[in-house]
Amino acid sequence: MKKLMSRLEGNKKAQIILFFIYVIATSGSLMLVQKSVVAFLLLLFSLLLLYFMSLSTKLKSLIAGVILIVLLPFSASQGPAYESYMEVSTLVGIYIAMALGLNIVVGLAGLLDLGFVAFFAVGAYTYGIFATNQAANFMPFGTYPLSGESFWFFIIAGCLIAALFGVLLGIPVLRVKGDYLAIVTLGFGEIIRIVFNNLDKPINITNGAMGLSSVTPPSIFGINLVYPSQFYYVVLVILAAVIFIVRRFEYSKVGRSWKAVRENEIAAQAMGIHLVRTKLLAFAIGASFSGMMGVIFAAKQTFVDPTSFTLLESITILVMVILGGMGSVPGVILGAAVVTILNLQVLTELTDWFNQLSLNGVISIPDALSPAKMQRFIFGGLLILFALYRSQGLLPAKQPTFDLKELKEEAEEEIQPVIPAAEKNVNL
Amino acid sequence: MFAHIIQTLPQVLIDGLTLGAVYAIIALGYTMVYGILELINFAHGEIFMSGAFIGTAILIGLTGVGWIAAFPAVVTLILVLLITSVATGLLGMGIERVAYRPLRKSSKLITLITAIGMSFLLQDFVRFITELKNGNYIVNTPALFSGKVSVSASSLSSSFDDATFKVTFIVVLIVALCLMIGLEIFVNRTKWGMAMRAVAQDPDTASLMSINVNKVISLTFFIGSALGGATGVLFALHYGTIDPYIGFILGLKAFTAAVLGGIGNIRGAMFGGLMLGILEMFAAANLSTITGNVLGAEYKDVFAFAILILVLIFKPEGLFGKAVTEKV
Numbered sequence: 001m002k003k004l005m006s007r008l009e010g011n012k013k014a015q016i017i018l019f020f021i022y023v024i025a026t027s028g029s030l031m032l033v034q035k036s037v038v039a040f041l042l043l044l045f046s047l048l049l050l051y052f053m054s055l056s057t058k059l060k061s062l063i064a065g066v067i068l069i070v071l072l073p074f075s076a077s078q079g080p081a082y083e084s085y086m087e088v089s090t091l092v093g094i095y096i097a098m099a100l101g102l103n104i105v106v107g108l109a110g111l112l113d114l115g116f117v118a119f120f121a122v123g124a125y126t127y128g129i130f131a132t133n134q135a136a137n138f139m140p141f142g143t144y145p146l147s148g149e150s151f152w153f154f155i156i157a158g159c160l161i162a163a164l165f166g167v168l169l170g171i172p173v174l175r176v177k178g179d180y181l182a183i184v185t186l187g188f189g190e191i192i193r194i195v196f197n198n199l200d201k202p203i204n205i206t207n208g209a210m211g212l213s214s215v216t217p218p219s220i221f222g223i224n225l226v227y228p229s230q231f232y233y234v235v236l237v238i239l240a241a242v243i244f245i246v247r248r249f250e251y252s253k254v255g256r257s258w259k260a261v262r263e264n265e266i267a268a269q270a271m272g273i274h275l276v277r278t279k280l281l282a283f284a285i286g287a288s289f290s291g292m293m294g295v296i297f298a299a300k301q302t303f304v305d306p307t308s309f310t311l312l313e314s315i316t317i318l319v320m321v322i323l324g325g326m327g328s329v330p331g332v333i334l335g336a337a338v339v340t341i342l343n344l345q346v347l348t349e350l351t352d353w354f355n356q357l358s359l360n361g362v363i364s365i366p367d368a369l370s371p372a373k374m375q376r377f378i379f380g381g382l383l384i385l386f387a388l389y390r391s392q393g394l395l396p397a398k399q400p401t402f403d404l405k406e407l408k409e410e411a412e413e414e415i416q417p418v419i420p421a422a423e424k425n426v427n428l
Numbered sequence: 429m430f431a432h433i434i435q436t437l438p439q440v441l442i443d444g445l446t447l448g449a450v451y452a453i454i455a456l457g458y459t460m461v462y463g464i465l466e467l468i469n470f471a472h473g474e475i476f477m478s479g480a481f482i483g484t485a486i487l488i489g490l491t492g493v494g495w496i497a498a499f500p501a502v503v504t505l506i507l508v509l510l511i512t513s514v515a516t517g518l519l520g521m522g523i524e525r526v527a528y529r530p531l532r533k534s535s536k537l538i539t540l541i542t543a544i545g546m547s548f549l550l551q552d553f554v555r556f557i558t559e560l561k562n563g564n565y566i567v568n569t570p571a572l573f574s575g576k577v578s579v580s581a582s583s584l585s586s587s588f589d590d591a592t593f594k595v596t597f598i599v600v601l602i603v604a605l606c607l608m609i610g611l612e613i614f615v616n617r618t619k620w621g622m623a624m625r626a627v628a629q630d631p632d633t634a635s636l637m638s639i640n641v642n643k644v645i646s647l648t649f650f651i652g653s654a655l656g657g658a659t660g661v662l663f664a665l666h667y668g669t670i671d672p673y674i675g676f677i678l679g680l681k682a683f684t685a686a687v688l689g690g691i692g693n694i695r696g697a698m699f700g701g702l703m704l705g706i707l708e709m710f711a712a713a714n715l716s717t718i719t720g721n722v723l724g725a726e727y728k729d730v731f732a733f734a735i736l737i738l739v740l741i742f743k744p745e746g747l748f749g750k751a752v753t754e755k756v
Contacts, residue, residue, distance in 0.1 A: 383545025
């Protein structure tokens with residue numbers, strides 16, 4: 001088996017052929033057996049296989065694009081479960097973008113943020129308030145709800161407002177570190193939730209615990225986006241942009257100063273890194289991704305209420321980052337996908353299955369044990385297990401390493417023409 | 429406005445003291461662990477919650493066998509407190525052994541993450557057991573002390589309203605006081621207490637002085653968790669209803685209290701707890717009066733967190749703590 005794997009590792013053609021067989025088999029089975037969640041998951045799994053293949057990054061992203069844009073929607077669209085598959089994929093996309101945002105704050109800059117979902121809430125409420133007639137309560141001009149066309153503007157606006165809140169949170173953070181920072185952000189998240197929960201008086205801004213319902217769906221070229229399959233493409237485009245931006249940031253000057261701050265704040269400062277600017281930037285950028293996804297979430301659910309923004313959500317996103325690997329972009333994507341699918345598909349499926357079993361009288365599982373309720377247990381367990389045994393996550397972050405031998409050889413190659421000349425000089 | 433605030437003051441003080449005493453004892457647990465390990469034991473709130481559930485379970489069991497009617501309430505109380513604190517103390521020791529000890533050398537971020545994981549695990553575990561037994565995870569604690577006392581504050585001065593309190597108020601205060609004094613004596617007067625202080629100063633040097641650091645840390649967790657568990661019983665007795673999710677926010681507020689008083693400082697934690705409790709009750713009773721109905725009592729948590737954030741920003745060493753500078 002090992003021999004086979006190592007041979008496969010060297011052989012690009014065999015990899016591609018096997019991969020295509022796998023993709024065709026899974027998408028074919030998804031097309032034929034519509035109810036099978038397994039086929040759907042296996043098709044998504046092909047993206048992970050793709051990641052491990054030894055192809056150029058460009059080719060990989062091209063293939064991934066084809067699978068996500070054409071193959072997955074097409075093979076899922078052949079039956080009645082289409083919209084539910086697309087719903088799951090959309091949510092996976094939303095959570096991936098958020099986890100990537102948190103990854104900048106926690107993974108790259110090393111600032112533990114336990115109130116991250118607050119920015120998500122800020123984004124969701126920004127769109128929710130203006131896309132229902134709630135805004136008429138406090139805005140003296142304009143007619144509300146705004147039309148669906150404004151959604152595209154609000155994606156940017158949500159980004160900016162969340163970034164502003166990120167900076168606001170960042171200001172106290174500049175003075176506290178480590179555990180204290182985690183507690184401050186946790187308090188901040190709770191404050192935001194309580195405020196949104198109670199901001200229905202004296203002026204009704206958020207409609208309190210009742211939440212905002214019938215948010216205007218976004219529209220483009222006169223088409224209203226109401227189905228998950230339509231949101232899927234919106235999320236896909238934004239996700240591609242987010243991944244591109246995150247990648248660029250990671251290897252930029254800012255990204256390197258984030259990592260330096262994470263490793264040792266004082267040493268980083270001594271090397272001339274502007275601590276305030278670096279930390280605030282991490283918070284602002286991380287928050288802006290979350291705010292953007294909040295806007296999309298509000299538009300997709302057409303309903304916003306404070307229960308979607310609890311501490312559990314913040315921890316869920318943290319679990320995604322830690323499970324995947326702090327600071328590793330592919331890892332975080334994997335972590336977010338695994339956790340979201342576990343939450344939305346696997347646990348609910350298992351619950352249904354158990355319910356079916358106890359209905360048929362095969363075994364009886366008490367209601368208290370139903371897997372859909374076990375989220376906290378599972379997340380808690382995952383956090384502990386990963387912290388204890390695999391703190392680098394499923395796909396650890398790759399630090400660019402240099403092979404000393406290779407570097408020397410390279411250097412010698414450059415110097416070689418010079419040395420004989422020098423020797424000649426000596427001989428003369 | 430002022431008249432109203434002063435009128436309600438006696439009741440606010442009584443309620444605030446009760447809550448403050450609860451915060452203070454939980455804060456002791458945070459402060460002890462932090463003082464020695466510099467670790468925020470996030471799961472401490474959950475230990476408190478487990479204590480509330482264990483105590484309630486014992487009380488329900490005792491009611492079932494008719495113990496409550498046969499024995500005086502004080503005996504039952506002491507018995508329940510003892511059993512619960514031993515159980516939660518062992519729980520705390522176990523948590524330290526499993527989740528914190530292997531990570532003592534690694535970064536703080538990782539230990540904090542295991543602590544959060546532990547607290548989630550405990551919440552769901554307790555929820556699971558209660559729901560399995562009860563069908564519902566919100567539980568009512570049987571009343572051990574019934575009866576109400578009214579304080580005729582109005583006879584003292586006509587500007588006060590009368591206040592009433594449950595007998596459990598006195599129980600909470602007395603037990604809390606005993607626990608705090610006991611802890612103070614233990615830490616300052618006994619050999620083990622001295623070992624704890626030595627480890628808090630410098631674990632490496634302490635281990636050279638033939639102190640078993642692991643044992644001391646285990647003991648710290650045992651005592652801190654036992655205090656937390658006992659507080660849980662008091663909480664359940666006084667407030668009557670408990671659910672598996674009470675621990676987190678309460679723990680957070682107790683942590684606020686510990687920070688307010690200066691984390692790592694036992695007296696500071698007591699003072700911070702009482703102050704926070706009274707402040708919070710004051711906010712709950714008077715926020716809507718002060719702000720003219722703009723902000724209601726539901727903002728009292730915001731109030732507590734705002735205090736936390738302000739203290740951390742402007743005086744992170746707390747009221748009684750010493751400032752430390754970080755070295756590379």
